[in-house]
Amino acid sequence: MSTEPQTAPTVRPLSLDFRAGRWIEHWNPEDAGQWEREGRAIARRNLSWSIFAEFLGFAVWQLWSIVVVSLPAAGFKFDTAQTFWLISMPSLVGATLRIPYTFAVSRFGGRNWTIVSALLLLIPTLGLAACVANPSTPFWLMLFVAGLSGFGGGNFASSMANITFFYPAKEKGWALGLNAAGGNLGAAVSQLAVPIAVSLTAVVVTGGVGAPGAGGTLAIAGLMWVPLILVAAFAASRRMNNLTNAKGDLAGSLAALKEPHLWVVAFLYIGTFGSFIGFGGVFPKLIHDMFPPYSTFTVGPAALSLAFLGPLVGSLARPYGGRLADRFGGAPITVASFAVMATATLALIATLPLKSFWLFLGLFLVLFAASGIGNGSTYRMIPVIFARASRAARSGAAQSQTARLSSAALGLVSAIGAYGGFAIPQLLGASSSGTGSYVPAFFGFVGAYALMLIVSWACYLRRGSAVAGAGA
CATH class of the missing domain: 1.20.1250.20 (MFS general substrate transporter like domains)
Structure with a gap:
């Protein structure tokens, strides 16, 4: 009778199977x-x-x-x-x-x-x-x-x-x-x-x-x-x-909708991504209305609009928002982004009487850059928030369950945040129609950014909050 130790059979990983279609x-x-x-x-x-x-x-x-x-x-x-x-x-x-x-x-x-x-x-x-x-x-x-x-x-x-x-x-x-x-x-x-x-x-x-x-x-x-x-x-x-x-995970999405933190982060994402896509959509119109001579530039036979610089800067800034969040935490970068967005908008209001297109363009590019960084940092916050602060996490749910909720939340937050792209042009249009000026709408955006800054600080950065010090 053999006394050699028995070894478990080697389980070979499954090979990829390529099928029709x-x-x-x-x-x-x-x-x-x-x-x-x-x-x-x-x-x-x-x-x-x-x-x-x-x-x-x-x-x-x-x-x-x-x-x-x-x-x-x-x-x-x-x-x-x-x-x-x-x-x-x-x-x-x-x-x-x-x-x-x-x-x-x-x-x-x-x-x-x-x-x-x-x-x-x-x-x-x-x-x-x-x-x-x-x-x-x-x-x-x-x-x-x-x-x-x-x-x-x-x-x-x-x-x-x-x-x-x-x-x-x-x-x-x-x-x-x-x-x-x-x-x-x-x-x-x-x-x-x-x-x-x-x-x-x-x-x-x-x-x-x-x-x-x-x-x-x-x-x-x-x-x-x-x-x-x-x-x-x-x-x-x-x-x-x-x-x-x-x-797909429809059940996970329905469960994520019941998490209060999903709605908090979605509110913040309206401020970041909503500003990016909203101002991106309305920027050519704002330049055309406020600085008509600069609406287009003639380069040879071609007409060129500088409005593309806003979405360009916001797009390129987004990955850096994620990198900064990896190093310093998502909440501090998001708070800083809202502070910069509010400050840039206030500076925009203050300098409009100077009628300087280049100052107007520069301040808007700062606003686009801050919104792009905020896009990356806010998205980076979601996994940490659902792992530490969600109701599922607080009730002792397994890591796989919180990861499932986090994955579902990413899609839902991106959808809700995109509604900001509808709200910003509508508010600017109402301001122009009602007062003949875009300034009241800009003041409203300053107030919204200030509120979002407070919410992000209170929920995710304030000492004693559920994710303080967790890298959110």
Whole structure:
């Protein structure tokens, strides 16, 4: 009889199984062997095309922010309230779509939904081209088509939900940060590229120096994105994958909605991301109304608007908000962001009588940078808050349960925060219509930032709060 010790059988990790329709079975990024052998390359390929598709989503989402400035030259006669509705409606629809878009990945597959969500962008781009080509287009139809641009805003939620399944926990933050920043840059590129494309098209059509909207050329603002959208859909079909284990968590989302801290963080995110997307949408209009000579600059035959600098600075600042939060904690950086935003807005109000465009631009860029940093730091706070301060954590729930709630909260917070993109243009429009000035709205924003600073300090930084000293 053998006395040799019995050894447990070696359990070999499951190999990836590639199925029809570009589905992958047995995906496990936490398996170091699988990740280094083939997982990392697959994840990077999916991330690259996800960023491109989300970039186009943000570009389409922000199209009307620059188009409305050119509508008078194209023959449209809308009042101030109507103009601000055209600016804000995409954010209202986009914020609302972020919730169902989050679960579309688990229902249809990440690759499949990227194809569908990209092709959906053809509707608002072609619709915009048709509407702006005819100055007799009624306002209600213009508003409806502007709302359809919200498809682009919804893309953020499904893109982030998809990429989170591809990466291991240790690399998830960086991957999601790249995905978010790449998407946000679409807003800046849209505001940079559209005036140039429209003015150059006007030069070709009229044979003279073009201006946005001249000669009925504003339709190119929508048409110019059609080839890129088709490329994104085709590339997603050939280069991206669906994961069989990418399952949505509706129950987790419903549980997260019952957590008071979700609503606190969402309120703060309205102040950070809402300011980024809200001011990004309205910035071209503010420059046009307050500093008309600086609305566009002629560079050769092209017309250039400096409004793109705001979303550009905010997008580039977002990753640094996450890095600063990693080093100093999310709450201190978020509090500092609101302090800078309030101070910059007060300085803006104080210096408006000087009628200095460059001072106006500089202060707004500070505001955009602070909002971008606040985006990153507020998002960084969510995992710590749910691990330490949520009702589930206080009742002794397992770490897996609090992580589940945190994951669900990320999507919900991004959706709620996007409503700020609707509120800011509406408040500015009401201020202009009611008083003939934007200053009352700016004072309101100062008050909101001060309140958000107090809330973030009281809940997450004050000595004795549930997460004080925990790195939140």
